[in-house]
Amino acid sequence: EAGVAQSPRYKIIEKRQSVAFWCNPISGHATLYWYQQILGQGPKLLIQFQNNGVVDDSQLPKDRFSAERLKGVDSTLKIQPAKLEDSAVYLCASSSTGTGATGELFFGEGSRLTVL
Amino acid sequence: GDSVTQMEGPVTLSEEAFLTINCTYTATGYPSLFWYVQYPGEGLQLLLKATKADDKGSNKGFEATYRKETTSFHLEKGSVQVSDSAVYFCALSDIPGTGANNLFFGTGTRLTVIP
Numbered sequence A: 001e002a003g004v005a006q007s008p009r010y011k012i013i014e015k016r017q018s019v020a021f022w023c024n025p026i027s028g029h030a031t032l033y034w035y036q037q038i039l040g041q042g043p044k045l046l047i048q049f050q051n052n053g054v055v056d057d058s059q060l061p062k063d064r065f066s067a068e069r070l071k072g073v074d075s076t077l078k079i080q081p082a083k084l085e086d087s088a089v090y091l092c093a094s095s096s097t098g099t100g101a102t103g104e105l106f107f108g109e110g111s112r113l114t115v116l
Numbered sequence B: 001g002d003s004v005t006q007m008e009g010p011v012t013l014s015e016e017a018f019l020t021i022n023c024t025y026t027a028t029g030y031p032s033l034f035w036y037v038q039y040p041g042e043g044l045q046l047l048l049k050a051t052k053a054d055d056k057g058s059n060k061g062f063e064a065t066y067r068k069e070t071t072s073f074h075l076e077k078g079s080v081q082v083s084d085s086a087v088y089f090c091a092l093s094d095i096p097g098t099g100a101n102n103l104f105f106g107t108g109t110r111l112t113v114i115p
Helices: none
Strands: A005-007 A010-013 A019-024 A031-037 A044-050 A053-056 A065-068 A075-079 A088-095 A111-115 B003-006 B011-014 B019-021 B023-026 B032-038 B045-050 B056-059 B062-065 B075-077 B086-093 B103-105 B109-114
Touching: A005 A088, A010 A019, A019 A088, A019 A111, A031 A075, A044 A065, A044 A075, A075 A088, B003 B086, B003 B103, B011 B019, B019 B109, B023 B032, B023 B086, B032 B056, B032 B062, B045 B062
Parallel strands: A010 A111, B011 B109
Antiparallel strands: A005 A019, A019 A075, A031 A044, A031 A088, A044 A053, A065 A075, A088 A111, B003 B023, B019 B075, B032 B045, B032 B086, B045 B056, B056 B062, B062 B075, B086 B103, B086 B109
């Protein structure tokens, strides 16, 4: 079974530029999450999708961050314009729902963003 | 709000030493508790979990018991190996039972095991 795929793995941009990250969850997983992990801290949820609908985006800085999950499969997280404090690893995770679901989140390897 | 406080690292142990990584939590209701591990160059993966008080999660020789009276979920292993070197994250879900909706993570503890 293929895992959660993310790209790019690394990205360096200057402040005020824009960047986009892509995530392909495990096939059949209805729930998709984007987490932000700043160096030395634990991951923090940015947004959660159930199929193509947003379940929780209360921690997403909506003035600069946006995310979408068209067709309920792949997802894109965009930052525009980027700030220095956005330097972090952006983690995508997915989980299954319904009968037999364990609630486990499966994480991708992350996309490391450096803002100069 | 819900939160997790995790023992700060880094932790360096010799092979076959006993490991404890402390984790305490604050939550309303009855959260589910998890330990995730991140090996070098890899993504986070679930190590073990417990979904109700007094449950013991175990995997790969690691154990943690959900202690409601002390609001703790300490991770232990009797004899660590070099291959256990990784960053360990304690986490909780505010969804009771097996659900792992929004996970609240601790800051992580880096473990290095030397031969």
